[in-house]
Amino acid sequence: MSPERVMLWLLAGVTVASLATWLIQDSVFDAAVTFSILSCIVAAIWGASHYEKAIQLSGIKGGGILNILAFVAVTAGLTYWCIYFYDFPLIGSIIGSIGTNAYIWWTFGMLEPGRTPS
Numbered sequence: 001m002s003p004e005r006v007m008l009w010l011l012a013g014v015t016v017a018s019l020a021t022w023l024i025q026d027s028v029f030d031a032a033v034t035f036s037i038l039s040c041i042v043a044a045i046w047g048a049s050h051y052e053k054a055i056q057l058s059g060i061k062g063g064g065i066l067n068i069l070a071f072v073a074v075t076a077g078l079t080y081w082c083i084y085f086y087d088f089p090l091i092g093s094i095i096g097s098i099g100t101n102a103y104i105w106w107t108f109g110m111l112e113p114g115r116t117p118s
Contacts, residue, residue: 011042074101082096
């Protein structure tokens with residue numbers, strides 16, 4: 001089975017699980033949260049298993065070890081801030097901080113001017 005077909009089946013499963021959450025818990029919000037979290041998990045697994053293609057499609061070039069360490073440090077700081085100032089739960093703070101920081105990092109990565117080959 002092709003990777004695209006597997007992805008379609010996974011996303012169909014995410015949709016079915018979200019609809020089941022809506023019907024069982026009678027809460028559209030819980031269904032939306034379920035859909036969001038499961039979609040992010042599927043995207044992360046696909047990105048990890050197809051790393052080169054994910055980097056190529058996202059337009060982000062490899063930033064090196066310093067970029068990775070800065071990402072981890074900023075994510076840890078944001079997690080601590082959410083827990084200390086807002087009393088967020090630990091796991092929610094970690095997931096929210098990683099998502100927020102990844103979105104900001106990706107945005108700035110897309111805004112960087114391209115390098116011309118010499």
